[in-house]
Amino acid sequence: MFSRxxxxxxxxxxxRPSSRPIRSPAFALPSVFHARLLSSETRAAIDKAVASxxxxxxxxxxxxxxxxxxxRASIQILGLQGVDPKKFVAFNVLxxxxxxxxxxxxxxxxxxxxxxxxxEFVGGCDILMSMHQSxxxxxxxxxxxxxxxxxx
Amino acid sequence: xxxxxxxxxxxxxxFSVSARMASVTPMEDIMRDKIxxxxxPSTLVIRNDSHLHAHHTAMEGSTSxxxxxxxxxxxxxxxxxxxxxxxxxxxxxLKEEMAREGGIHALQLKTKTPAEEQREKEKNx
Numbered sequence: 001m002f003s004r005x006x007x008x009x010x011x012x013x014x015x016r017p018s019s020r021p022i023r024s025p026a027f028a029l030p031s032v033f034h035a036r037l038l039s040s041e042t043r044a045a046i047d048k049a050v051a052s053x054x055x056x057x058x059x060x061x062x063x064x065x066x067x068x069x070x071x072r073a074s075i076q077i078l079g080l081q082g083v084d085p086k087k088f089v090a091f092n093v094l095x096x097x098x099x100x101x102x103x104x105x106x107x108x109x110x111x112x113x114x115x116x117x118x119x120e121f122v123g124g125c126d127i128l129m130s131m132h133q134s135x136x137x138x139x140x141x142x143x144x145x146x147x148x149x150x151x152x
Numbered sequence: 153x154x155x156x157x158x159x160x161x162x163x164x165x166x167f168s169v170s171a172r173m174a175s176v177t178p179m180e181d182i183m184r185d186k187i188x189x190x191x192x193p194s195t196l197v198i199r200n201d202s203h204l205h206a207h208h209t210a211m212e213g214s215t216s217x218x219x220x221x222x223x224x225x226x227x228x229x230x231x232x233x234x235x236x237x238x239x240x241x242x243x244x245x246l247k248e249e250m251a252r253e254g255g256i257h258a259l260q261l262k263t264k265t266p267a268e269e270q271r272e273k274e275k276n277x
Contacts, residue, residue: 067209070258109236110243110250111258126261127235 042102053089054146056116058103063090070125074113077132087146118144179218187225190245194266195226216254224262226269238263
C-alpha cells in the first residue's frame with residue numbers, strides 16, 4: 001500500500017506540458033450540421049494526439065487538477081499502476097470543443113475520459129477500473145513496457 | 153386483488169389514467185425499457201447517482217434529476233465480446249438519450265455475462 005501511494009505521488013507532477021492542446025483548424029465551421037461530422041483536420045489532429053505517447057488519456061481538466069471525478073479516477077489508476085510519466089500524455093478536452101466532440105466520434109465512444117495505449121483504444125473509466133482490479137491492466141501496461149522501472 | 157378476481161369488470165379507465173400520469177423517473181424508465189428489450193438481461197440494476205453530481209460545474213443550469221447513472225447489466229448478449237464492445241452496445245442503444253440536451257451526462261457501466269457473474273460470486277463467496 002505504501003509503495004502504491006509513493007507511486008501515485010511520483011505520478012502527479014507528470015504529464016509534461018500537461019495538456020498540449022490540439023490546435024483547432026483555422027476555419028470556422030459553416031453550420032451546426034457540419035459541426036457534427038468529424039472533419040479530416042480534426043481527425044488528423046486526433047491521430048497525432050493518440051500517437052504522441054504510448055499512453056494517452058483524453059480527460060476533463062489536467063492530471064494535477066481534474067475537472068471530473070471519472071477523469072480523476074483514471075489518472076489515479078494510471079498513477080497506482082506506475083505508468084512512466086515520460087511515456088504518458090494527457091489532453092484536456094475542456095480546452096478545445098473541437099477535440100471534445102471530435103474524440104467521441106473518433107473513438108466511437110460518447111464519454112470522457114478515454115484511454116489509448118499504443119494508439120489503441122482501451123476504454124473509459126469503468127473499463128480501466130475493472131481492468132485495474134482484475135490485474136488485467138497491470139499485465140497490459142507491463143507488456144507494453146510503459147511502467148516505471150522497478151528499481152527507480 | 154379485485155383485478156384478479158373480477159377480470160371482466162376491470163375498470164380500464166383507471167388504468168389508462170394512471171398510465172398517463174407523468175413518471176418521476178422518465179429517463180430511468182426509458183433506459184430500463186430499452187435495455188430490457190435489447191439485452192433481455194438476467195439482472196438489471198439502474199442506480200441514479202445524479203444527486204452526487206448535482207453541484208458539478210458541468211451540471212450548472214441543468215434541472216434534470218436524471219443525469220448520472222450506474223447500470224449493471226448481466227446478459228448473454230455480451231457473450232464473447234470484449235468490454236469496450238459491450239459498452240458500445242449500450243451506448244448505441246442509448247445514443248439519443250446521451251446526446252440530448254439535459255439527457256444522460258454520465259453512464260457508469262458494469263456489463264457481464266451470467267457465467268462471469270457466477271464466477272464472481274464464487275470468488276467472493
